[in-house]
Amino acid sequence: xxxxxxxxxxxxxxxxxxxxxxxxxxxxxxxxxxxxxxxxxxxxxxxxxxxxxxxxxxxxxxxxxxxxxxxxxxxxxxxxxxxxxxxxxxxxxxxxxxxxxxxxxxxxxxxxxxxxxxxxxxxxxxxxxxxxxxxxxxxxxxxxxxxxxxxxxxxxxxxxxxxxxxxxxxxxxxxxxxxxxxxxxxxxxxxxxxxxxxxxxxxxxxxxxxxxxxxxxx
Amino acid sequence: xxxxxxxxxxxxxxxxxxxxxxxxxxxxxxxxxxxxxxxxxxxxxxxxxxxxxxxxxxxxxxxxxx
Numbered sequence: 708x709x710x711x712x713x714x715x716x717x718x719x720x721x722x723x724x725x726x727x728x729x730x731x732x733x734x735x736x737x738x739x740x741x742x743x744x745x746x747x748x749x750x751x752x753x754x755x756x757x758x759x760x761x762x763x764x765x766x767x768x769x770x771x772x773x774x775x776x777x778x779x780x781x782x783x784x785x786x787x788x789x790x791x792x793x794x795x796x797x798x799x800x801x802x803x804x805x806x807x808x809x810x811x812x813x814x815x816x817x818x819x820x821x822x823x824x825x826x827x828x829x830x831x832x833x834x835x836x837x838x839x840x841x842x843x844x845x846x847x848x849x850x851x852x853x854x855x856x857x858x859x860x861x862x863x864x865x866x867x868x869x870x871x872x873x874x875x876x877x878x879x880x881x882x883x884x885x886x887x888x889x890x891x892x893x894x895x896x897x898x899x900x901x902x903x904x905x906x907x908x909x910x911x912x913x914x915x916x917x918x919x920x921x922x923x924x925x
Numbered sequence: 926x927x928x929x930x931x932x933x934x935x936x937x938x939x940x941x942x943x944x945x946x947x948x949x950x951x952x953x954x955x956x957x958x959x960x961x962x963x964x965x966x967x968x969x970x971x972x973x974x975x976x977x978x979x980x981x982x983x984x985x986x987x988x989x990x991x
Contacts, residue, residue, distance in 0.1 A: 711955065757945075764948045781952035795955060803953070817943045909939040917947035921954060 708785045709733075709744045709792060712766045713915070716740055716807050717775030724769045727751075727762050735789055737796055740803060743770055744792065751783065771915040776811040778803060779917045806920060813863055813883045814913030816892050820851050820878040821907045847906065851878050854899050858882050861891055866918050877906065881918035889913055 710727055718741050721732045726745030734741040743766070751759045763782045771777045786792035796803070831839070851869070855878060859865045867880035884892055889912075896910045 714953070760945055760948045764944050767948075767952075779947070779952040781950070781954050782948045784953075784955045799955070806953070817947075819939060819943075911940045911943045914943070914947060917951035920952045 708748075708750070708787060709746050709789065710763075711780045711784045711786065711792070712743045712745070712763060713770050713780055714740050714742055714778040714803050714807060715770050715774035715776070716811075718743075718770070718773055720773070722766075722769035722773045724766055726766055727759050732766065735792060735796075737793070737800055738804070740800065740807065741774075742792065742796060744786075750785075767915050767917075771814075776807045777915050778806050778810060778920045779915050780920075809864070810883065810916035810919055812886055813916060813919075814886050814889060815916045815918055816858075816862075816882045816884050816889065816910060816912040817914060818858070818878065818880045818882065818896065818911075819876060819909050820854070821875055822847060822877050823905050823907055847877060850903060851906065854878075854895070855880060857895055858892060861885075861888050861895075864919055883916055883919045884913075886913070 712726065712732075715734075716739055718734070721734060721743070724732070726732050726747075728747050728749075730745040730747055732743055732745050734743050736742075760782050767777065767779045786795065848869075855865075855867055855869075858880070859867075859882070862882035862884050864883040865880060867878060869878055870876050882892065893910070896908055899906075900908050
């Protein structure tokens with residue numbers, strides 16, 4: 708069987724990394740799109756899923772460094788052989804090309820914002836506590852919302868989940884950012900983290916555009 | 926010494942969580958024509974386990990800070 712990693716455009720040479728089970732990477736080119744895969748004899752098992760998923764991620768990452776545009780394929784997609792793969796891709800190619808156009812020159816930045824609740828002051832009454840908590844929740848929602856808006860104005864596309872006010876994680880978001888503007892995103896997030904100690908942030912990336920790969924290619 | 930290491934460890938935990946979440950749940954889905962190769966493995970469970978271990982280490986980091 709063959710395991711598919713990603714679609715790539717502008718790939719001069721395959722990167723010097725190995726795929727699942729140490730197999731060498733291969734490519735199937737249709738028009739300007741290279742489908743990168745490797746061969747294997749056994750499927751992923753419960754014992755190997757963690758390692759296999761990380762290997763898949765490392766291959767996609769290496770492809771993103773080497774190509775001008777990369778569309779990651781979800782882990783676990785396999786074909787019987789190259790013929791079956793080519794057959795499946797032919798019909799999908801217009802959608803895959805459109806999705807590659809959408810993510811070209813962009814990277815994905817992940818953002819998670821938590822809430823660190825302050826310790827309750829024992830002297831205050833129940834009503835005062837509830838009032839203070841409600842005000843805090845409103846302020847947090849505005850603060851996190853403003854950060855999200857500013858990041859969205861830089862991004863070409865964004866997916867965000869704003870969680871319940873009571874949840875520990877306040878915002879989970881992915882931004883499709885032009886590679887040239889990642890520095891702006893970084894300084895906005897750093898500035899936010901420096902100002903709001905009750906809202907710890909973790910910003911990850913730049914990632915290949917996993918969260919923006921699907922829509923048109925489905 | 927461990928104080929210096931803690932934020933990096935949180936960043937690393939969340940980065941791993943984000944990576945596994947992306948690899949397992951995002952990306953182009955071809956299934957329908959092709960088959961999912963992952964035999965008898967509940968990918969949601971794997972992703973959740975990483976999330977839980979990430980949150981657990983976040984909690985531990987916080988307690989250590991206090």
